[in-house]
Amino acid sequence: MSVGKGIHRVDARGKVTGTADYTDDLCGKALVAKVLHATIANGKVLSIDTSEASKIKGVVKILTCFEVPDIRFGTAGHPFVLEAGHKDVEDRKLLNERVRLYGDEIAAVVAVDEVAAKRALKAIKVEYEEYEPILTSQQAMSDKATQLHEGYEKNILKYSEQNEGDYDSAVKRDDLTIFEETVSTQRVQHAHLENSTSFAYMEGERIVIVASTQIPHIMRRIVGQALGLPWGRVRIIKPYLGGGFGNKQDILYEPLNAYLSMILGGRKVKLELTREETFMCTRSRHAMEFKLKTGVDKDGRLVTRYIEIISSQGAYASHGHTVTGNCLTNYSQIYSQTGGFKGQAYTVYSNLGVGGAMRAYGVPQAAFASEVHMETIADKMGIDPIEFRMKNMMTSDYKMPGKDLQCHSTGLLECLQQGKKYIDWDKKRALYKNQTGILRRGVGCAIFCYKTGVYPFGLEISGCRMTLNQDGSVQLQMGATEIGQGADTVFTQMAAQAIGLHTSRVNIVSTQDTDVTPFDLGAFASRQTYIAGKAIKQTAGILRDKIFAYAEKMLGVPAEKMDLKDGDVINKENGELIADLTVLATDAFYSLENAMHLSAESTVNVKQNTFSFGATFVEVEVDMELGRVDIIDIINVHDSGKIINPATAQSQVHGGMHMSQGYAIMEQMKYNERGQLINGNFLDYKMPTAVDTPEWSNAFVDIDDPTGPFGNKSLGEPTTVAPAPAIRNAVFHATGVAFNSLPLDREKLALTFKKQLKGDA
Amino acid sequence: MYDLNSIYIAKTIDDAIGAMIAAPDATLICGGTDILVGLRDGVKVGGDFISIKDIEELKGIYIDKDKNIHIKPGTTFNEILSSDIIKQHVPCLLSAVIDIGGSQIRNIGTIGGNICNGFTTADAPPMLLGLNAIACITGKGTYRQKPVEYFYVKPEVMDLQTGELLTDIIIKHEDYSGYVGHYIKFSLRDAMDIAIIGCSVVCKTDGDVLQDIRISFAAAGPLPMRARSAEKQLIGVKINVELFETMGKLCLPDVSVITDKRVSKEFREHLVEVLPGRACKQALSKSNDKVVDAR
Incomplete structure (x- = not known):
């Protein structure tokens, strides 16, 4: 039996010895392309003067936004949709005159080497017409805001609703206790090791692109669309990848790279982003704002649930409302209610970095909202948070109304039981009550459910x-x-x-x-x-x-x-x-x-889908003066069905937990009043280093799923869903302070605690 | 690919001085850990550079007959961390060096560069200020000494004339003997980061009384600084819990913190209040022979 064994990765030898080839390793001698990025967030390019730049030694070609094909394309790496109304939004060209992002691509230089290309970038002179940057969703939806894309009034990319049962009459019941709160999450980035990289050349009439992508076949289609070429004339080669996490499920610079080669007679051109460009111009996890309202009966059973989501899309549509929609449906699924559910979701354009696909696609936001909210309700009702979850969480009889989507197997209860035992829940909940002093400890948990693939929402x-x-x-x-x-x-x-x-x-x-x-x-x-x-x-x-x-x-x-x-x-x-x-x-x-x-x-x-589940349990120590959150112990317990390879599955879990730890306590993309990303590098964009990282523990409940080809269900993304809310809930337990916005960074915590300590004294 | 116009590799101090006089606009580069980052960001692109990395006279640590400790400016952080002289006589310097950059940076970054960049966020300078370290400056036929504290003119500008360079750092016997010290680097994570506030406390006790104390900060003003008014109030004070809780507050009039893209002024002020007491407590609790976790 091969399935179920923790065999070594088949690519381990090549990757450890450095013989595995990545895009850049394969390139060889090529011209170098560099992109000129706008230095305003909202406005229009009036003119571009390339006269000085084109005189620089080694410069081969300068292409401006006034010279690109008049074709708009969508960048989201979704399966193509045949029905007209459901196609991805096509809202950008290879280079754009209308600037919507500080860093928008307005020109490109091709030169014999990087130094020449960079010198040329510096010598290009640009004139802009500048508008006020739109930095929040509220600002974007106000009447005064400029419209960023034609046809999108109030800059709303899309609005959708989800309704179950009879919410409006259920919410009027007089035996309900109503809980309301707001929760928000921040913009973060994937931070894959290998930046977006590609090179392109022509073979006869055909264009070949070697690219660091998660989706070579989708890339072929989108490059064809962006360049107005028959798709068969595009060939994509995808070698080993230095990580993607969803950022490379978007078509970023490959069409431009291909076009630059095509206008140079098919010469090989390489386009490799710097880390700073990756931060500024690729994709990110959507920042979301939630309004939550929940009605609970005397027994602690959820009766009504309402959620409003405002998702900050940034400058271009990318995966857009699909992520927000996934967030909404996931929020609706993890808990059930006896009365009704009402959800309203807005995805709103602005001049900030573009939200796209990122590991778990809206579900970390959904889980943060739901797990914060459940913690609040359990606390206020005096019910143990685990018991409260067990009473209300998804069960094996779940079927999504109106959709061919249902639960086929669930080990969620076992996940909670195992995690509870591991962290010694009952003892520590009692032990850490009513602490004083600078160092305080607490335990917290969070749960999630996760689909496996996109059916019935998309093609599989x-x-x-x-x-x-x-x-x-x-x-x-x-x-x-x-x-x-x-x-x-x-x-x-x-x-x-x-x-x-x-x-x-x-x-x-x-x-x-x-x-x-x-x-x-x-x-x-x-x-x-x-x-x-x-x-x-x-x-x-x-x-x-x-x-x-x-x-x-x-x-x-x-x-x-x-x-x-x-x-x-x-x-x-x-x-x-x-x-x-x-x-x-x-x-x-x-x-x-x-x-x-x-x-x-x-x-x-495949016209089938199934849910995986899991829970995180964590114990933290909080330094009230310094705002530090140290993880003493943490475990992810997963029901991902049968585990194909326990060793690589464990690596997935560790990576997902690490990503979520950063989401919980450090990471955040920060913009100034001009709409410029101010921490787009690895010094100022804080990710946990090895020193910041605790020992990760994990367990699998290993339940056979009847629909999985080998009894298996999703795992890669689910790993990064629950740690952040669990850490937040543990901090709540330790300190009594409810942080409803991410991240729980040291400044926010220390200054909040300072006020509280003063109040105590 | 870095955009340099030229780089001259100097072999001796005199060679470097000659090159600097010949090309007054050239930039001196040693470890290069800040300059290369700057070059990526477009600072000094296409410029001329003089490397002093290969100058043997600028490397090493020794103790002279008067028991003064000499640290040559080209000494890397990891060389300092593994120096028996430092471990034995000024172990508090280790706490200031151990969290600089990452391991690779500490392998190549130098203490002289950490000073001469003129950054307020640098980690080694507060401790050097606390040890009353002296900068030795050599020029064409000239030699002078200046306390490191007054070697700074303004951010990124040191008191160096054309053709001058830092050639030695001296910690005098009377300034370290009998003293204990500790540096706390507060940053937003625990490695590969920049100080939000760095605080160094060097002190000497007489029974349960503070006989002498030198408090200095990184990132609490435009330059590395001592909190002299606080120090004055603390000398002769009895050591107890209350002292640790209150000494930071005394430093507030000495500092001038700001809001920047990293954190707010309010948070920095809070850290100035909190860190000196913690650093002092750590310094006093240390047996003086090991590096204690800088938290």
């Missing part, structure tokens, strides 16, 4: 190809992508198990090349192990049937009697060896009589 399609080699090993090609998360390793394990081979005899082709790779949507929505797993299982079945058919021809044994185990074709009734696969495969390649290449390829269109 995945392709897989397997070819048998002469020695009986198998080449495995997936449209689904390795982006550092370990996909290639679990694909290898699933393929080995489904075919009946040892993992060492499955060779996965890591690189996706849209000319040869099977079609798949790519890495997002924690979908791949579930969706691509089904493609692997189906394709392995086809390959096995072909192997058995060949064996029947070769040996005369009926195919239906055969099984393939550990590389041997055996009799499935008595386990006796029928043929060694190596012998059979060699025969299949070279038999004068029967030779044929045994291969299988298939696609699944």
Whole structure:
């Protein structure tokens, strides 16, 4: 059995020894492109003077926003939608005259090297017409605000509602206690190690782009759209990736990179962002503001729930309201109510950095809102926070009204029970009551639910190809992508198990090349192990049937009697060896009589989804004077169904917890009054370093999901959902101070506690 | 790829002085940990540089016959951290150096650069001020000494004439003998960060009384500074819990903190109130032979 084993990553050797090739490693000699970024947040480019810049030695080409094709395109890496009304918003060109972001792309320089390109950028003179920057959603929706995009009144990108039951009459019941509060979350960034990088060149009439992307097939479509090219004339190659976390589920600079090569006769051009550009001009996690109102009956059962979400989109639509919508539905799902649910969600343009896909896609915000709110209600009603959650959380009979989405298996209760025991909840809740002094401790928890993939909200399609080699090993090609998360390793394990081979005899082709790779949507929505797993299982079945058919021809044994185990074709009734696969495969390649290449390829269109669950339990120590939050102990307990590889799953959990720790206590993108990002570098954008990072603990409840190809459910993104609210709730327990906005940074905490300590004295 | 016009690698102090006189606009570079970051940001791009990194005379730590400690400015932070002389005689300096940058930065960044950048946020200077360290400045045929505290002219400007460079840092025996000290770097995370406020306390006790105390700060004003009015009020005071709780407040008139993109003035003032007592307590609790966690 390969599935369930903690085998080493299949790419470990290459990555540890430095032989694994990333985009930049593959580039070789190329021209260098650099982008000129606007130095205003809202306005218009009136003129660009390139006369001095073009004289600089080594400059090959300068392209301005006045010279690009008049084609608007959408950047979100969603599956293409055939129905007219549901297409992604197309709101930008390769370079833009209308400036909506401090850092907007207004010109590009191509030069023989970086120094020449940078010198040219400095020499370009730009004249702007400047408008007042729009820095908040409230400002954006006011009558006075300039309209950033045509057709979007009050700068509202989209508004949607979600209603269940009869909220309006239920909320009038006189036996309810109503709880209202506001909660907010901040803008943060993915901070993947490898910045956005690509290079492009032409092969005849076709454009080739080698890019650091999570979604090569989607990139082909969007580049085609952005450049007005037939999609078949675009070829995308995706090598190893230095992380994406959703930022590379957006099409950023690749169309511009391709266009620069095309206007230079197909010469190879490289476009690599700096970290500062990545911060300023790529994507981020949406900052959201929540208004919450909940009615609870005397028994502590939720009766009515209302939520208003205002999501700060920033300058361009990107994934836009899809993220806000996912936030809303997730908020509706994790708890149930006996009366009614009402949700209203706005996504609002502004002149801030663009919100896009980021690990867990709106769910960290939803969980922060719901877990803060549940903590408040439990506290005010004097109910233990765990008991309160158990009474109201999603159960196995959940079905989403009007959608083909339901719970198929849940270990959420077990997650809570295990976490509670691990952290020694009852003892510590009592022990840390009524503390005084500078150092105070507390424990907190938070829970979540998470879909697996995008069905029924979007398409779920995945392709897989397997070819048998002469020695009986198998080449495995997936449209689904390795982006550092370990996909290639679990694909290898699933393929080995489904075919009946040892993992060492499955060779996965890591690189996706849209000319040869099977079609798949790519890495997002924690979908791949579930969706691509089904493609692997189906394709392995086809390959096995072909192997058995060949064996029947070769040996005369009926195919239906055969099984393939550990590389041997055996009799499935008595386990006796029928043929060694190596012998059979060699025969299949070279038999004068029967030779044929045994291969299988298939696609699944998955119309199914399932929920994974989990909980975080944490103990913190708070320094009331310095505003420090030190994590004493923390555990994530997950129900992600059957775990394919416990070792890589654990790495996923640790990475997700680390990301959420930063979200909880440090990270925040900060803008000045001009709309300029002021901490867009790794010194001033605070992420926890190794020194700041506690020991991570994790556990899996390992419950079989009936819909998962191997009993598995989503894991990659869910890991980063619950730690932040759990840490916040632990700080609440330790200090009695309810922080409803993220992050719980040292300044905010210290100054808040200072007032409280004064009050105490 | 860095945009430099030229770089001259000096081999001796005299060689460097000659190069500086020949190219007065050139920038001196040693560890380069701040200058290279600046170059990425467009500071001094296309400029001329003189490297003093290979000058052997600018490296090393020794103790002279008068028991004065000499730290040559080209000494890296990690060399200071592993120096037996420092560990034995001025272990409090370790607390000021251990949290500078990351390990790679400490391998290449130098104490001279930490001073001569003229940044108020630098971590080593407050402790050097607390140890009354002396800067030795060499020029073409000239040599002079100045307390490090007065070596600063204004932010990013040191008292250096054309052709002059820092060639030695001296900590006198009378300034460290019998003293204990501790530096707390308060930053927004615990590594690879810049001080929001740095506070160094160096003191000497006589029984349960503070015989001498020198409090200095990073990032509490335009330059590294001593809190002299607070010091005056604290000399001769009895050491107790109340002292630790109140000494920070005495420093407030000495500092002039500001709001910047990192934190507010209010928060910095709060830290000026909180940190001296904590640093003093740490200094006094130390057995003087090990680096204590700077928290």
